Amino acid sequence: MNKVLCIIPARKGSQGLKNKNVKLLENIPLVMYPYNIAKKVKYINDIVVSSDTNKYLNLFKDKKIIKILRPKRLATSSSKIIDVVIHALKNINTNYEYLVLLEPTSPLTSYKELNAALKILINNKKNIDFLISVVSIPKYHSSYTIKLSNSNRVKVKKFPKNPNRQKLKKEYFISGNFYMGKTKKYLKNRSWISNKTYGYKIKKSVHTDIDDLQDFVFTQAALKNGLFKKIK
Numbered sequence: 001m002n003k004v005l006c007i008i009p010a011r012k013g014s015q016g017l018k019n020k021n022v023k024l025l026e027n028i029p030l031v032m033y034p035y036n037i038a039k040k041v042k043y044i045n046d047i048v049v050s051s052d053t054n055k056y057l058n059l060f061k062d063k064k065i066i067k068i069l070r071p072k073r074l075a076t077s078s079s080k081i082i083d084v085v086i087h088a089l090k091n092i093n094t095n096y097e098y099l100v101l102l103e104p105t106s107p108l109t110s111y112k113e114l115n116a117a118l119k120i121l122i123n124n125k126k127n128i129d130f131l132i133s134v135v136s137i138p139k140y141h142s143s144y145t146i147k148l149s150n151s152n153r154v155k156v157k158k159f160p161k162n163p164n165r166q167k168l169k170k171e172y173f174i175s176g177n178f179y180m181g182k183t184k185k186y187l188k189n190r191s192w193i194s195n196k197t198y199g200y201k202i203k204k205s206v207h208t209d210i211d212d213l214q215d216f217v218f219t220q221a222a223l224k225n226g227l228f229k230k231i232k
Contacts, residue, residue, distance in 0.1 A: 003097050004096060005094075007101050009050050009103060016215075022055075025220060029059055043118040043122065046096075052069070085101075099180060099183050100180045102178055113133070117178065121198070133177040135207040180192075
């Protein structure tokens, strides 16, 4: 059996939206969303929550979940996720072949897509080291980017005349819904991106990256209007 560990990072501090990881989204703390997703994925063996405060860790009543209190130096706005992962692995002291990272800021993630993505990763050991969720957002296509001078004058560049988004070649962005990969490769590469990274195009999941109140309100509206079914 392939041992898969899911890591959920949830620090206390947040600059854009105060205490966002415990802010109630449809009566559920944001940090509980990745947990509710992960526990429905058959390939995930263990779930760990890493936080700098026991207040967040105590929200989880499941005795099977691994709770790790990390030092404040690993819970700042400049802390790197690789260091959080290394700290978690050292505390668990168990070898896992694969890692999955789920962040509370992307709560509208389909467990079915996560499960399908893990299956692809596990069944393609030779060709894939990492797999990340990606999304195409036509209205943010690079063809529409412009440059401004110091006085805000638009700098002339090649810009499509009468642009038609449907005819533009698709571009993809990291959606943030999930990251996964081989543990040893990740620790060596210190990134999910390599020449053996596979992009999983999300369809059921909704791209969100809750950074401020506007992002939170959008996510809340998506749930209320049925764009995504809440996972309990």
